[in-house]
Every structure is written in structure tokens, then in C-alpha cells.
Amino acid sequence: MSAPDVSLLEPDRLESARDAALAALAATGALDELPAVRTAHLGDRSPIALARRAIGGLPGPEKAEAGKRLNVVLQVVQAAYDERRTELEADRDVRVLAEETVDVTALPGRLPVGARHPLTTIQERAVDVFVAMGWELAEGPEVEHEWFNFDALNFGKDHPAREMQDTLFLGPEDSGLVMRTHTSPVQVRSLLTRDLPVYVVVPGRVYRADALDATHSPVFAQLEGLAVDEGITMAHLRGTLDAFASAMFGEGLKTRLRPSYFPFTEPSAELDLQCFACRGASAEPGGEPCRVCSSEGWIEVGGCGMVNPAVLRAAGVDPERYSGFAFGMGLDRAVMFRHGVTDIRDLYEGDQRFTLPFGTEG
DSSP: OOOOOGGGGSHHHHHHHHHHHHHHHHHOOSGGGHHHHHHHHHSTTSHHHHHHHHGGGSOHHHHHHHHHHHHHHHHHHHHHHHHHHHHHHHHHHHHHHHHTOOOTTSOOOOOOOOOOOHHHHHHHHHHHHHHHTTOEEOOOOSEEEHHHHTGGGTOOTTOGGGSTTTSOEESSTTSOEEEOSSSTHHHHHHHHHSOSSEEEEEEEEEEOOOOOSSSOOSEEEEEEEEEEETTOOHHHHHHHHHHHHHHHHOTTOOEEEEEEEETTEEEEEEEEEEOTTTTTGGGSTTOOOOTTTTTSSEEEEEEEEEEOHHHHHHTTOOTTTOEEEEEEEEHHHHHHHHHTOOOGGGGTSOOHHHHGGGTTOO
């Protein structure tokens, strides 16, 4: 180990170390620069620290005098360091107060504007139309018994809809539980639990064993309607659907019924609505193409018909005295047509980039 450099304790060397330290502290302009200055002039490898370690190399009589000189220098530098740190901390506090000033009298910023899902919006609008006619809102379970989903609605035991490739069955094979494939079971539940006459509108989710792609989804939304009273005819059905179409899509739109078949209605029909975008003009000679209806002039909305007497009897209603009509339509398709949505998956993936453009329409 080399001998201590006792020359560091000479008065001129100590004064030089002091002056260098004071000059460095005076030149320090930011609080985060101060640690480096302290290390250079008060740290273990600084001239003052090295001078302190050199005291042991002096003869006894000289140690006391050298120690006094060193302590004076150390106290001066330490005091200068403490004073400069206090000044820089005060400067920092003043700057932070200025930069981070909060106006407590200012009004708070608005919360981010959300968006209602278009399926929710169109469902509530459709229900409001029927409630305004005096109908009631009805709901039923999404996990349904086969009797309500099929048997009571006149589906035969060998009907293709009962196959596993079309219906999602739950539990053991003999449980009889399915994810409802349509909202029609609520028709039977309403007839069993309400006094006649019955006028109910039924929105809800339904489930099918479909692969998910741009036009198919294993879960989608339907709107069901049921009216059972004395003297109900197809004319009442047609008038109700015309009023609904006008309220939802605008006055003057035409509707048409095409013969069809459903187990729970007889006679049955498919309901078509005149295209609300081109109002049928695209199907006329020389008409401009329409992407909404594919230039056919009509949009298929859903199925409808007179309630099959077998369904009335299953619910304990006398078909000789009462008659009724029912209809059902897919709300997903209505949203897609109405807003130009090309992929049904956009309705169910929960991406705010899809829902936000719809805003807060009520």
C-alpha cells in the first residue's frame, strides 16, 4: 500500500480544494446535478477525503495543526453544499407549483361519451312501437324446455329443428333442456300465465348451432309478437305490421306477404318490407343500384301468420272462440340493413370502435 500523500494537508492545497468545491457548488444550476458535485468534492475520492486519510502520516506534533486546517475547510464546503441544496430545492418547489397549478374553480372535464349498442337501441324502439299500441312486454328464459320450444309449438317429433346440428341441447340427453332456438316459446308461456285477450311483444336472444361467420352467429336477437283475441284475422296482422313498418322505417313504405310454412302458424307468410333506402326504385327499369336490398326493391323481414289451433289448444285456449296472429323477425338483420353493417360478428365482439359511431341515440 502506498504511503499517504501528506502534501494534501498543506494550506495552499486545502485552500485550492476549498475554492474548487465552492466554485463547483456555485455553478450547479439544478438539483439533480448536486449529487455529482458532492461526490467530486466531499466523496470518498475527493481531495478533502484523501487529505483526511493522510493525517496519519504526519508526525505527532503536526497532526493537530493539520486537523484544524482540514476541519475548517470541510465545514466551509459542507455549509456551502447545504446552503446550495436548500436554494435549489426552493427553486424546484417554486417551479413545480407554477407548472402544476390546479385551478380548483374550473369546471371538471366531461366524462368520455359512451355509446349504446345498436341492437339495444333498435330493440327498445321496436318495443316502444307496440307498447304505444297498448301491447305488453313479455320475457322468457333463454334455457328452455323442449315442450315449450318445440312440442307446444306444433313441431313434430321428427322435425329437423330438433336435431343437434340445429339446436344446442343442455345436460344429459334426457334432460329436455335446450338453449331456445326462437322467442316463440314465450307465446305459450304468455297464454298459460295471462288472462285473455293477450297482446304481447317479446324481444330476446336466441341460440342456434351455427358456425360463426360474416352472416351467421350462434347467438342473435329476435323480436316476437303475439295477439290472441276474439275475431282476430289476417287483416289485423297486416295492419299491425304496416303500422310497425311505418313507425320504424318511415311513412309510406309498402309491405307484402308471401306464402310460407311454419309449424306454429296456419296460414303462414314471409313478410317483406319495401326497401327504406331506395323505396323500390332500384328494381324499376333504369333505377340506380341499391346495396341495401341488392336492387330487388324488397327486404325480407321475418315470418308471420295466424296462430295454429294446435298451439292454442296446447296452451289451454279454445280455438273455436279465440284466434290470433304471431310474427317474428331478426333484429340483427334489421341493424345490418339499417346501418350498412356487412359482418354480423361486429355486433357481438364488443369493440368500441364499432359501437361509438352510433352515439347515444335513445
